[in-house]
Amino acid sequence: MAFDGRRDLAKEVFSSEGRALSGQNMGAMADVDVLVIGGGNAALCAAITARERGASVLMVECASREMRGGNSRHTRNLRMLHDEPTPYLTGAYLEEEFWEDLLSVTQGQTNEQLARMVIRESKGLGPWMEAHGCMFQPPLKGTLHLSRTNAHFLGGGKALINSYYRTAERLGVRILYDTEAVGIELQGGLFHKAILRGKGSEDALVAKSVVVASGGFQANLEWLEQHWGERARNFLVRGTPFNKGTMLRALLELGARPIGDPTQCHAVAIDARAPKFDGGIVTRLDCIPLGIVVNKQCRRFYDEGENFWPKRYAIWGRLVAEQPEQVAFCIIDSKSLELFIPSVFPPFEAYSIASLAQQLGLDPEGLERTVSEFNMSVKPGRFDPTVLDDCHTVDLDPPKTHWARPLDVPPFYAYPLRPGITFTYFGVEVDEKARVIFSEGGPAPNIFAAGEIMAGNILGRGYLAGFGMTIGTVFGKIAGREAAVHGRG
């Protein structure tokens, strides 16, 4: 890699360590070839690729150095195509199976051309990632169910982005933390400059091209409220609080073509005691198929044992969101307590259903009635959580079709549930060069998008574990490459 020294940003202005913008710095800000907006996986892949192709690169991350990395910091693995076993993947995972998996979760809401490109490109990602600092973990006990399709990062997503940041710094990517891009200005249909807001100051930065990799809008509760009404106030955001969708809105206002359903989001039922933002993986609850779930009125509202939990957990966010006050309670008895991965908050515990109801603020008689109705409708069967077993209810509405066992061995336990939003599908349309497509004028020559902001092109609905990271990495690299070409030429 040959770097053109003249293209380097003024070193006296930016240290490669990355630091907050001050008014003085803003005034002296040099122009740059490629501006990367965002600080997660897609942004890093774009910045690294563009820099390696000789462009001068500035990355702006609105989080602090400690909280950098967007939602990537909460991820754990990346889904990738491979013909044969590797040190970190078992078996083989070929294009048609990958495509079928995607098709079944999206139910056709995908752009086949872009999707197949991502799937094919994912094949070479392992060596590229390792060359840029990623460390993979050999398949372990806890990762077995995904060890064929998904490569796990040693230490998870934050470890991955830490290594990418180290690589980016070593290559000479300038990084500004605590700096948010709040606006974009075009000139003759081309990106001209971005408005950057640091701590107490705001200034414009001119760049030859821009990569927008600033995530979705799932942390913007007002925006969610537009689609979900007041219910959205009770949603929890599982990931970063920084994904406000500021750049998404800016691009749409400039005429970028939207993609994906703005009213949809990936939401799961998580522990209601989780923090408002950034609770991440530890707040998930895997106990729903083992018990019953009731709402504030002590009524059951959905078949808890419809299918295996990994196939059903993503519908429970919406189910809980539709209940009064967007809250529900999963009730199990001591038979089931140790059958699921422990979660971070201890369950409520009582020796009678009535006293459990009191702890939860529910009507004791109502909960006792629901539990006894459920218990009486359970037909004895052979309980086996590893198969779709024959333990089910009869004459109960809604039924519980598998793993139904009476709640009859105290102590009884309860976990409160709320909808936890993982990500949104709504984004901007892109082409195979990651160029943002505008309603008038088609693909913008120097505006590129990567990551969650454009994932809706490929993952229009549903969820496929580790595929968001695949999209972010593939499109990040493409966006970086194309931005460098435009930025230098």
Added chain:
Amino acid sequence: MVGDDPWKEAQRAMTICNACRYCEGFCAVFPAMELRRTFTPSDLMYLSNLCHNCRACYYACQYAPPHQFMLNVPRAMAELRSLTYREMAVPRALGRLMGKSSLFTSIAVLSATLLTVSTTLWSVPEEVLFSSWRGEGAFYRVIPYPSMVLPFCILFAWAIWTVGASLLRFWKKMGQDLGSLLDPRFHLKALRDVASLRYLGGGGHGCNYPGERFSHARRWLHQLVFWGSLLCLASTAIAAFYDHFLQWKAPYPLWSLPVSLGILGGAGILAGSCGLMLLKVRMDPVPSDPKTLGMDISLLSVLSLICASGFLLLWLRDTGTMGILLAVHLGIVGGFFLSIPLGKLVHGPYRYLALVRNAIEQMGNDRQHEPT
């Protein structure tokens, strides 16, 4: 740390980690944690001593400060390790001294050195002490054989008794019976882990020490100290063998086994200790227990002093200063032996037993998963 109670803090940390498990590839602590759903003080004591403070889990943690969970596993574990050494100490009074380990180590080393030197000055005639002695038995002309060997036998017995008794207590505290301690398979596994310092390897890429970057520096420097110490022990044992069975009296020539092993070992300890101290000065203090810094530095300083005085003695052993240098060297070594039970050296055997416990647990666990 969120609360004041290190036990509660470690319990809180393990509860969060057990719901996440992203770090399971780094070391033995997380797979051991995954075998449990709740964490008793005995579990926590075991896990904390299994932790090698490689810090990989701290930098990889999405719940590390400033996240509101304020998770800092290496620090929580380090604090419990200090508590383990204190609570398990035999005799119990030693545990109370451990809070000021560096002070008492310094007192022990200083007073032992002063005592040896003054006794030598007082009891050995000046013309004997300051003459240059050469050839076999030269050391014993200055300090007679029994006065050299007897105090060290006593000091050695003291260290073996105090540390051994605390380790037995620790073993029982971890809920283990003595029978399992005698099974060689588990020791074999644990010895392999120790010999390679496997868990300072952070899953293969080194540990995050002194800063966020992965590095093998600490592992190799620690290996220098560890293997250097073993070489010095071997050197002493061979010298004792020459003396007792071959009637060949020290000092030995430069090319002899005791001296060449001693030089190699001493150089390793000196280089390793100085390197570890340099790293310690530069390390990120957040994932550590700041209260143990004194304990760490005092052990490394005493080890360096022993080696430095040993080298000085070797260099000047044919001159008239040999007598005083020998007294200084023996004094420092004596003080070191005296302070072993309240110093950082105990981390070795405690961690070793935690590794044996881990071998029992993991090998038993693997057996359960074998196809039947």
